[in-house]
Amino acid sequence: MLTLFVGSACAxxxxxxxxxxxxxxxxxxxxxxxxxxxxxxPLAQExxxxxxxxxxxxxxxxxxxxxATAAEPQQSERxxxxxDNC
Numbered sequence: 633m634l635t636l637f638v639g640s641a642c643a644x645x646x647x648x649x650x651x652x653x654x655x656x657x658x659x660x661x662x663x664x665x666x667x668x669x670x671x672x673x674p675l676a677q678e679x680x681x682x683x684x685x686x687x688x689x690x691x692x693x694x695x696x697x698x699x700a701t702a703a704e705p706q707q708s709e710r711x712x713x714x715x716d717n718c
Contacts, residue, residue, distance in 0.1 A: 660696065
């Protein structure tokens with residue numbers, strides 16, 4: 633899902649901006665499905681904060697995607713650990 637977004641976001645700009653956030657939210661909601669769409673907005677806000685603190689945009693986006701699309705709680709927990717360590 634986020635491969636195209638991550639690739640273009642990293643190639644065009646090192647900074648996370650509103651356009652990147654909007655693209656992430658759109659892709660996240662599409663991939664997460666109806667049941668998990670409510671995860672996307674808080675994840676986008678966390679990504680924003682973590683990038684401002686020096687976190688890796690690519691790492692955060694991939695981990696956020698894994699959180700939103702996890703089929704099982706264990707997968708979500710592992711993805712959350714990865715996200716928190718970006």
